[in-house]
Amino acid sequence: MDHRRLTVNCSILFRSLPLHQRPQAAREAGFDAVEFWWPFESAVPRDSHVDAFVTAIGDAGVRLTHVNFAAGNLAAGDRGLVSDPRASGEFRDSVDVAVGIGKLLGTVGFNALYGNRIEGVGADSQDHLAAENLAFAARAAATIDADILIEPLSAIPTYPLRRAADAIQVIERVRREHGCRNLKLLADLYHLAVNGEDLGMVLSGLTDDIGHVQIADAPGRSEPGTGTLDLAGHLRTLAAEGYRGWISLEYEATRPDPFDWLPGFAWGTT
Template sequence: MSHALRHAVNCSILFTELPLLERPAAAREAGFGAVEFWWPFAEAVPGDASVEGFVAAIRDAGVQLVGLNFFAGDMPAGDRGLVSSPKRSGEFRDNVDVTVGIGEQLGCRAFNALYGNREDGVAAREQDELAVENLALAARAAGRIDATVLVEPVSGAERYPLRTAADVLGVIDQVQVQNLGLLADLYHLAVNGDDVDRVIAEHTDRIAHVQIADAPGRNEPGTGSLPLDAQLAALEANGYGGWVSLEYKPATSTNDSFSWLPRSRRGLAPS
């Protein structure tokens, strides 16, 4: 790889052959010093013991949690966040303090707020106004620990309205709180037909977190045709110094899927 950015592993899509609480240690064993997770519990407000078990698994593994999603509903069933959902906005708000509390315990400073699908019988404008309110609420809560709320364009979800970087930046610009940033998932952007090179050229300063997978297939780099190496080098050249998280489905096994990334590039070396 021709860039020096630091890599983290998304342990909600990788190491899925292991129970969730064993994945941080497996990431460490594979040479990684940092991990991220989607919301790791079935409900918006899990019991204290569940939270304590998750926190302990990260600490015991000796890895840094660098990204955590707010509760996003039932993802396998098609939910993609609650931020813009009038019916479920309360669950999102209840979840904010839990998520930020986990971040405070573990030193995580980036929280991904999935926007939510369009809902039948609700005006799009109503959903968007609610989303701005909820993002402001989440950002103020995250601001108490100097953290950033991420907003992400997503592919593969027909009713999810944020598909390009411009879609997300348009939402962020309406929220009168500063600590919001674009989560640039280079896979989602490419699959949705966004001009990724242009996004990097024009908006690196708005990008707060990066995720990668190759396309087609959403597997590890080198399995598809995306110019990920060149794009990451361009991000770095433009001043991006944050994390690059591996958020892909391994083509065969998780550990085999890391062969493109030398062990020396998996640790917590300074960017």
């Protein structure tokens, strides 16, 4: 996989630095592209906060390839607003903000975390709302030729999308009911592996549906080489199947140089 297709998740890496210094740190580490989880404290940040974020990306000379929509309080266990009837308006507001940022910074994908199941709210009702909100987001993203990404997650029992097939089912529903074609699977190899997926089957069988890939080793969610996943082999599979998208480094740093594994990593070719 071409090193020029790497993007660094600056919400999980460079955590010792203030958020607005992280794009420059990624640049100094040799990368041209970054991504972030939702980088603001609220779904509708102040214009000055948006401007400061955009300026930090621009001044560092990197591209913002991907960004999450507002997803609630991640530290408290929230995992998205898409299917939450209490926060549907917040989600849509964050779509407008994110797409506006993406238009300025060359963003190609927006991660729409689905949201946890809510006690007392029917799953069918949540799924219907999710389809409508994802269609709203997809239409907005299409105006800048970007994709909406649907991600299976691990560790949160109330998050309903656990396997690649769960995300594909959501994508197909939005395509079928709303005619939106720019929804793709976000294949986070760590989450999929922890949830028991056969990564070889997913990557070879669903390549055309994959819009973005994130990597971390398992167990531990740390640098490649710290766990048992054959990440190099899986990325070679993707390359052989024709994947030409971005690869995100989204892992917890455990060493002074969290990128010291890169020189000897057998990416394969594109």
